[in-house]
Amino acid sequence: MTERSTTMDASALAGLAGRHLDLVQAPFTLPRSRVLVFRADRDEWVERGGAEGAAPATALRVHTSEYERWLDECRVIDELVVRDASGRALLVTAVLPHAIEFGDGDATLTFAGAGAISVGGAGGLSVEWTTPDGERTRVELTADAPAARLHIGADRGVVHEASASHADDLAATEGRWLDWFAKCPIVRDELQQMAAFCWWVLGANIVELPALGDVRGVVPSKIGYVGVWQWDAYFIAVGLRHGDPALAREQLEIAFRFPSADGQLPDVVHEEGVLATSDDLPQADRDRLRRAGSQIADPGAPVPLTKPPLAAWALRKVLEVEDEPEWAREQLAVIRRSQDWWFAGSDLDGDGMPEYGHPYSSGLDDSPIFDGPLPTTAPDLGAYLVLQDLELAALAERYGADAAGEPRAHRERAARTLELLLGMWDEASGRFLARAAGEVVASDAVVGFMPLLTGRLPQKVAEALLAALGDPERYALPWAVPTVSAADPDFSAERMWRGPVWVNTNALIVEGLRASGHPELARELAERTVALVVHGGGPHEYFNPLTGRKARTATTAFGWSAALFIDLAVALSADD
Template identity: 25%
Template sequence: MSEAAWAILAENDRGGYTVPTAHLYPFQWNWDSAFVAIGFATYDIDRAYRELERLAEGQWDDGMIPHIIFHAPSDTYFPGPEVWGTRHRIPTSGITQPPVFGMALRQVHEAASAAGRPDAVERTRKLFQNALRSHRWWLRARDPEGTGLVSILHPWESGSDNSPAWDEALKRVPTSTKTTIRRKDTGHVDAAMRPRDEDYQRFIHLVDVYRECEWDPARQWEAAPFKIADVQMTGILARSTADLLILAQSLSSPEERGELERMHQVLTEGLARRWRQDLSRFVSRDLVSHRDVEAPTQACFIPLVALTLDDQQRRAIRSEIKRWLDGMVVGVPSTAPFSPAFEPKRYWRGPVWAVVNWLISDGLRMNGSEDLAREIEQGTVQAIERAGFCEYFDPTTGEGLGGGTFSWTAAAYLVLSQRS
């Protein structure tokens, strides 16, 4: 199966960057590429570096790494660069995605160092500066009040676009748009597996709002009708910051190391405050309604990658994850199967995603639950071996769903199959 995974990454290579899958996602996506770089690092270190270098080409002058970089034109995806109307030197979207970049950079660097590559330090040092600028942007633009939690202003930024976590907040967003919606995704994938038309209308309304702000972060923050202090995003940022700190020991100045240490402390303290003992999970916060986001989704477990929990928290979150796995052919479902919002085939409303399981299992290992981490990893590997390198999987049947020949699923297989 490793050879098949390599073949998918080769098939989706577009000249130093990897598309998630042909036609459905024909450009470079931010967190997809970071996971793919980690996959490449298991067998082609030069190509792993190149993936991150091509992603860094899209970084804005203010430090933001956009969620899509339109390196080459394609008419198989909506919304394209003409809808976003950004002014970057390379066409990009105007929003971001989970900052896995720092996590990926550490793993690529360690693979390069272990292989004795003479270019490792030079290539890593350049990308380290890209990552540091990105983290500075996150704290400046998405936590301007210094709460220790970074916010998303669009569901697409979370990576889990139509998650039930956003249902209440999206109800405030009008369905009217100034942009003609020409969905292309349902021409490639069954509509029953994709977000609904109403979701897309709200997604594009938000794009319209921020385009009118000329993509200025301060103006967007003030205008945003959707503003969630997100534990998944904050958890990934905190973990990436910890990984940058390890790289910084040999690559950066004492001032930068001190800056990263302060960032890490702020983020982990903010994240730790979002634990809800009565729910046995972490919860995000809606900054418009000032209410907790209690919907049980995979985001509730992602802080595991960044925090060392106490014994009571470990027992509680372990029991909660096992409750989600009960009766599933493959887990962890992206929405709890006991939730009224659970839909086992619809995108982020229930299906299992290999990269989410990768993150959750990493977090469980960090918190002393090796056996449960191994169970999730082995289940993920087996699901891929049965159904193929699909975008996501029905947790109740193991059926492969969404796009086929998916890059980050191939990358996840290369990493997780080495552990199980």
């Protein structure tokens, strides 16, 4: 049996997480803050492909985190340096969740609340920073004012003041992080360090959404993904439930807060509103779709944008750790209407099986199943709809039909949808095939494994899917499960959704294997998935299936990868 500690204090967990805070893949930040601190040569470091041989940092760069704006657009300080009395720049020698240390602890940088940083040290030191417009400021630290506090405005401007309260700022920031790590789940010893880092990622990715009131959104990443995407909220809530079920519920509340009049849930809730139709797309997304040759870049009429229906699944998971009946009934009423919308508003050819009207609604935007014309009939959507109706039936029996609907009606619709889903099975190729505007799509993609989630596949079909998972020519690569078969002409080990491994699709296949009566295979894939995250150095957005390393363009410190690592690690540790 693998060793597992039963307790670990918050300080020790913070120290484990700190081993991954490199100021490149993991910035220095604070829960609820929009300020990010990186090493100033981060871009060069990334371009070289990693830390091997990298010189210690002497200069830091400060950015804000904003919706639909990338780091380079959000620069606040290009270079921040701490210098000794001779003018020599001090090296960064340690990064902890609450502080960046320079020299031999001669100076530290910490947060002074969510919107300011404080740099403090002994007299004789100085702090110097340069803004993107080339303005340089230098502040001498003295015995009376041993710190410089830099306030960062919404306009990315910097206002500084001398401060004598650096020690208080350090203590307050450390206290904030220790409170967070006190909630970190305890897992098997060899997984605990990564679990602590993943818990840091979830805390680091908390932002305030003032337009919604006193709301905490756990975003996919403060590096470019500042909003609450519906699908991400589900996966993130599933991980958060193990340490902070209240925050997990808050993510679902945000995702469910803005249904349309007909029940459709929006793709994204962000600080400027919601993304619910193609009319809401930011210009950068439209431009990207045009470059990709998408037929949906400029639709003639607004196309609804949502995410796959896993709401009831996520709700049930969150309620497993802390039951909240009245709250659950409120959410179920929204989920029920959303499920009805899929059949009333997204069955675009009228055959009883809803389709994806836009690639964004699938969560797998760049999958080759969307290379053809839209709408796309996809086996993953069919599987999610069956699962959601089955979940709604069970939740209706638990919390009452007034909110969730009659259990029998949900089960009958699930049976009809399952029959249509099985009609997508192609005996000759041994896989589920998507259809683009009615025409068969030949792509061999990970969406074909999602019907396992129903737990109701004929034995012959399930066995064919298990054989595909074990086939080294298709899906049993060194690091599995690739999102497109290695034997498919569209396979790419690096290109988003066209080959790289994603933690969320792996986790869903794990769920499907369990539901289909294959617990040992489920555990094996769960072990391989947590091993991938450890091997890859963190919960990246997606991984190269041949090397197990971060794919070149993948975002780091990614929310659902962190949350699902924790969920898998907790389950694996409980099984030991």
